[in-house]
Structures are given as C-alpha cells and as structure tokens.
Amino acid sequence: MDPVLASFCHECREPGSPDKSLKVCASCKSAYYCGKACQKQHWKTHKLFCKGQSGVSRNKPEVTEAIQTLGTAIADAAMLAMVPTDARARPRDLNQSVITSIPAAFFDDRLNAPGGVVECYFPGWMKEAILGQPGFPHPVPSSASSAHKLVDIPGTGIGMRTTRPLAVGDIIYAERPLIILPVKWRLSTPPPNGNRATYEECVQHGWKERELLLNMLVARMNPEKRAAYRALANSHKHDGCGPLSGVLRTNGFGLGPSDWQKIILNIASREDRETTMSGVCEVLSRINHNCSPNANVSFHMPSFSFVLTAVRDIPADTEITVAYCDLQIPAAARQQTLASYGFVCTCKACSSPSISDARRAAILPTDPIPQEAVRKWLRDATLADDYVVKKSQDMMRLIEEEGLESEWYARAHAGVIAMAYAALGQRQNYLQSRKKALALSSVSLPLGGGRLVKLLPEVPEKQEFWMKRLRAKAQ
Numbered sequence: 001m002d003p004v005l006a007s008f009c010h011e012c013r014e015p016g017s018p019d020k021s022l023k024v025c026a027s028c029k030s031a032y033y034c035g036k037a038c039q040k041q042h043w044k045t046h047k048l049f050c051k052g053q054s055g056v057s058r059n060k061p062e063v064t065e066a067i068q069t070l071g072t073a074i075a076d077a078a079m080l081a082m083v084p085t086d087a088r089a090r091p092r093d094l095n096q097s098v099i100t101s102i103p104a105a106f107f108d109d110r111l112n113a114p115g116g117v118v119e120c121y122f123p124g125w126m127k128e129a130i131l132g133q134p135g136f137p138h139p140v141p142s143s144a145s146s147a148h149k150l151v152d153i154p155g156t157g158i159g160m161r162t163t164r165p166l167a168v169g170d171i172i173y174a175e176r177p178l179i180i181l182p183v184k185w186r187l188s189t190p191p192p193n194g195n196r197a198t199y200e201e202c203v204q205h206g207w208k209e210r211e212l213l214l215n216m217l218v219a220r221m222n223p224e225k226r227a228a229y230r231a232l233a234n235s236h237k238h239d240g241c242g243p244l245s246g247v248l249r250t251n252g253f254g255l256g257p258s259d260w261q262k263i264i265l266n267i268a269s270r271e272d273r274e275t276t277m278s279g280v281c282e283v284l285s286r287i288n289h290n291c292s293p294n295a296n297v298s299f300h301m302p303s304f305s306f307v308l309t310a311v312r313d314i315p316a317d318t319e320i321t322v323a324y325c326d327l328q329i330p331a332a333a334r335q336q337t338l339a340s341y342g343f344v345c346t347c348k349a350c351s352s353p354s355i356s357d358a359r360r361a362a363i364l365p366t367d368p369i370p371q372e373a374v375r376k377w378l379r380d381a382t383l384a385d386d387y388v389v390k391k392s393q394d395m396m397r398l399i400e401e402e403g404l405e406s407e408w409y410a411r412a413h414a415g416v417i418a419m420a421y422a423a424l425g426q427r428q429n430y431l432q433s434r435k436k437a438l439a440l441s442s443v444s445l446p447l448g449g450g451r452l453v454k455l456l457p458e459v460p461e462k463q464e465f466w467m468k469r470l471r472a473k474a475q
C-alpha cells in the first residue's frame with residue numbers, strides 16, 4: 001500500500017479521517033474512495049487503468065523508445081492518473097516524455113501555486129527547462145481591474161465581452177491552461193493490423209492513444225477543473241477522435257518553438273526544439289474567432305500562462321475575438337481551415353471577400369528585422385526623406401482598415417516609423433510613434449515588451465538612428 005495514495009479519495013480528493021475510512025478498489029487495490037458515489041464516478045477513468053481490465057495492458061510493450069515512452073506511462077497509469085504531485089514523474093532520460101504537473105501540485109490546495117497547476121505531457125527536457133527558469137513560477141499576470149465576462153452569444157455559443165474600455169496592449173486576462181501536450185502525435189504502440197494498417201487505421205489508432213493519454217491527464221485534475229475541461233466546446237464529435245481529443249482540437253492554443261527558444265536547453269534534440277504544443281484553457285478557450293480580431297493570446301513562459309491582450313482600443317461591452325487561422329490567406333482558404341471548427345465565418349472581411357482579399361494581398365511586410373528597412377533607406381540618398389515613414393504609414397493604414405494589428409508586421413511597421421522619425425530628428429513624432437510601436441509589441445510579448453523596447457529608447461537622442469538622415473545629407 002502506498003501511504004500517499006491511501007490517504008485521500010481518488011475522486012473528490014478529500015482526505016480520509018479516523019471516522020471516515022477510505023475503501024480500496026477490490027480489483028487493483030490501488031485506488032481509494034470515501035464512498036460508493038465517488039467510486040462510481042471515478043470508474044469512468046479508472047476502468048482504463050484498473051488491473052484486470054482489458055482496455056490497457058499493464059505490461060510494458062517491448063518496442064522502440066517512443067513506444068516505451070507511452071508504454072511506461074500506461075504501466076504506471078494507475079499511479080500517474082491519480083497522483084497529482086510531480087515527484088513520480090521526474091524524467092530519468094530527458095528525451096523521455098513525462099506526465100507531470102507544472103508547477104508541482106499537492107493534495108492540500110493551500111500548498112499549490114496561486115494560479116493553479118497545468119497537467120502536462122512532454123519531453124523531460126521541457127520540464128527541466130521550465131523549472132530551471134530563475135524564480136519560477138512568476139505570478140500569473142493580471143489586468144488592472146476585471147475587464148471581461150463570459151456570455152451567451154447568439155449563433156456562436158459562449159463568448160467573451162469587455163466590461164470596460166481597453167487600450168491597445170492592455171492585458172485583459174491571463175490563466176494557466178488546464179493541459180498542455182504536443183500537437184503532433186507519434187504512434188506509441190503498433191496499430192491493430194501492424195504493417196498492413198491503412199493510413200486511416202493509423203489515424204484512428206493515434207486518436208485512441210491520445211484519448212487514453214488525455215484520460216490520464218484529466219483524471220489528475222481536481223473535480224472542478226475536470227468538469228470545466230469536459231464542458232468545453234467540441235466540434236469533432238463525429239470523426240471518431242474521442243470526446244477529450246475533440247475538446248483539445250476545438251480549444252487548443254498553440255505554444256511553439258519561439259516560446260521554447262527563450263528557455264532552451266542544449267539537451268533537447270532539434271526535433272524536440274521544434275515541437276509545437278497545444279494548451280487548453282478554462283476561460284480563454286471560450287473566445288470566438290474573427291478574421292479581424294481585437295485581441296491576441298500569447299504564452300508567458302515565466303508564469304507558464306496564456307495571456308490575452310488587446311490589439312487595438314476596444315470599447316466597453318464589445319465581443320473579444322482572436323484568430324483561429326492564418327489571416328493573410330484569402331477568405332475562401334480561411335473558411336476551409338475554419339470548417340474543422342464547425343462554423344462558417346461571417347465577419348466583415350469574409351462578407352466582402354473580393355475587397356478584403358485584395359487589401360490583405362497588398363499588405364507588404366517590412367523587413368523582419370525592422371532596422372534593416374531603415375538602414376537601406378539611410379544608405380540610398382536618391383530616396384525621399386519621407387520615403388520610409390510614408391511607405392510604412394500606408395501599410396499601417398491598410399493593416400488598421402483590415403483589422404490585422406495582431407500580426408507581426410503591424411509592430412514591425414510601427415517600429416520602422418518610429419526609427420525613421422528618429423533618423424529625421426523629429427522628437428515629438430518619434431515619441432508618439434514609439435508609444436504605439438511598444439503597445440503593439442507588447443501584444444505578442446506581454447510584460448517583456450519585445451525587441452522594440454531595446455530598439456526604441458525613451459530618450460530620442462539615444463536611439464541608434466538619431467539625426468542620421470540629417471547628418472548624411474549635410475555631408
């Protein structure tokens with residue numbers, strides 16, 4: 001008997017007491033309950049792991065590294081599904097995937113990090129890198145005062161609205177996700193027909209494996225979070241992927257290589273470093289899509305939370321929206337991507353596709369390194385003094401008309417305008433455009449401010465290009 005496992009009800013997580021002794025599962029003798037109701041409720045998950053049940057073999061399959069990864073988890077599933085601390089999941093091999101809670105979770109909620117814990121499945125090196133951040137975990141960022149509410153929105157289900165006016169760059173809400181796991185699924189066990197399995201059979205087998213894993217992750221949550229995960233929208237009820245996978249596919253926010261690069265460790269393989277993860281949130285996953293979104297969700301690694309920021313000024317009592325797809329592709333292509341979410345987008349851009357598509361196609365991103373655009377202009381005396389400012393301002397007008405302030409080129413053009421004003425020695429224009437550029441920059445990197453903070457100092461004279469255009473002309 002594991003004394004930790006035997007000390008609490010595995011469904012409601014209440015501790016046992018001298019006058020309320022816990023009953024053990026007669027079959028596996030490793031799950032404990034305070035009463036029949038909890039045992040019945042827990043059986044939905046427990047049956048997958050309970051010794052003697054056919055769903056999952058408790059023997060480790062003897063196959064490749066990848067199979068051992070999930071195989072180990074399956075063999076340990078009865079424990080992993082129930083033990084919310086991370087102590088058992090310390091990776092022996094950093095390339096082996098682990099099921100774990102970040103930050104560490106404890107049965108006694110008073111010991112848990114404020115902001116909650118995330119149930120994760122990822123390679124061990126990611127866990128090491130996350131926990132290795134100095135001062136981890138940073139508190140989950142918060143908005144100046146409550147700024148949102150969840151409401152029923154006719155035709156779209158639940159959605160989010162503002163409760164007060166917001167300015168570009170304002171943090172609206174942040175939360176640790178319920179779960180995080182890789183988007184791409186590598187089969188861990190052979191499909192039923194082995195080498196003869198068709199592509200479709202492999203896909204379905206992959207869904208089965210992922211559903212099993214999600215069962216473990218969801219079982220580790222406290223009852224409130226479990227219920228919250230299960231209550232989220234599911235637009236994949238009819239393609240055989242399983243209910244928990246359906247919720248993941250409908251509600252996941254991406255968390256990609258650029259996020260990992262900030263805390264990268266050399267121990268990660270190249271393939272792992274390029275891993276894209278998906279995180280499902282209790283509140284933020286209720287936000288609907290718009291092709292001209294007024295908000296953006298980004299990942300803040302120090303607090304391990306997703307942060308929602310306003311990408312332009314938003315009046316009170318307005319629906320908050322984010323983008324579910326690439327926004328520069330034509331409307332018809334966007335509708336194809338959005339079909340997997342089970343809706344047809346009727347936003348302004350999709351309602352007049354010919355006008356909007358032409359304008360979006362005309363938006364030219366500036367150099368990904370904005371200083372380069374300014375340097376090229378400085379080197380070329382044949383270009384007009386207002387060449388760079390005018391070009392980027394024209395682009396900003398189009399970007400704003402199309403509502404694409406969330407895209408990287410919006411902040412890049414805003415940065416170019418500010419740097420060009422510095423090169424022209426125009427102090428007021430520099431300060432004004434700097435403010436806008438920094439607000440747009442914080443949309444993708446809340447709290448960090450992004451690269452532009454270093455490039456656009458508060459004192460105009462300290463800007464790298466200050467007066468350079470004027471001096472070049474005087475020579």
Ligand SMILES: C[S@@+](CC[C@H](N)C(=O)[O-])C[C@H]1O[C@@H](n2cnc3c(N)ncnc32)[C@H](O)[C@@H]1O
Nearest residue numbers: 156157158233235251285286287288289341343
């Ligand atoms: C991530 S959830 C968003 C929250 C969801 N409305 C709910 O009730 O939980 C995605 C689902 O919301 C709905 N949805 C999101 N944006 C929509 C839109 N622009 N028009 C219609 N339905 C939308 C679709 O059903 C989609 O599958």
